[in-house]
Amino acid sequence: MDCGDHHPVCRRYQSAAELLGRRWSLAVIRVALDGPARFGQFRSSVDGLSARLLAERLRELEEVGVFEKTQVGPRTFEYRLTPKGEALARVISELETWANSWD
Amino acid sequence: MDCGDHHPVCRRYQSAAELLGRRWSLAVIRVALDGPARFGQFRSSVDGLSARLLAERLRELEEVGVFEKTQVGPRTFEYRLTPKGEALARVISELETWANSWD
Numbered sequence: 001m002d003c004g005d006h007h008p009v010c011r012r013y014q015s016a017a018e019l020l021g022r023r024w025s026l027a028v029i030r031v032a033l034d035g036p037a038r039f040g041q042f043r044s045s046v047d048g049l050s051a052r053l054l055a056e057r058l059r060e061l062e063e064v065g066v067f068e069k070t071q072v073g074p075r076t077f078e079y080r081l082t083p084k085g086e087a088l089a090r091v092i093s094e095l096e097t098w099a100n101s102w103d
Numbered sequence: 104m105d106c107g108d109h110h111p112v113c114r115r116y117q118s119a120a121e122l123l124g125r126r127w128s129l130a131v132i133r134v135a136l137d138g139p140a141r142f143g144q145f146r147s148s149v150d151g152l153s154a155r156l157l158a159e160r161l162r163e164l165e166e167v168g169v170f171e172k173t174q175v176g177p178r179t180f181e182y183r184l185t186p187k188g189e190a191l192a193r194v195i196s197e198l199e200t201w202a203n204s205w206d
Binding site for chain 2: 005006007008009010011012013014015016017018020021022023024025026027030031034035037041044045046047065084087088090091093094095096097098099100101102
């Protein structure tokens, strides 16, 4: 007895959902939509974001090609969205709309 | 020395990002967009989804008003998206587009 057609969630969607479904990913990407950011800027823009998890998310998002890292000082790096990362703006924007429409 | 304006991520966005940024949330919501689903249907539609985490996600998503649960048999429940949950279709759809456009 079934109550509808449920397609298996496709592999590509599932990978994307796993990437964005890691703690703080969606917040970190949101910050970078305002422009290239340094480690401290991510931390001061996101309440409660720990240095350890931020470093983890930045590394992962760089590995999958959402961020690129540029050295801008002896020990300073800047993170900016790649075109692949910028394409997430539409997802983020719909999520903002949703967040502002529903309590 | 700054490299751009970084607004603090607003509280409402951050709550939404935390909700969808829990493991499997985005996959579980994707399944329910096909129609009301039972526990086993979620599990068979999402590769690797454990019973424990599915139960956790369903409970949380019900608590925040994204899902509603209906009893359809002695020990069988069906989960369907509320209007608030259905409004996430636009987020999911943009994520699908992104997942299909970028490797």
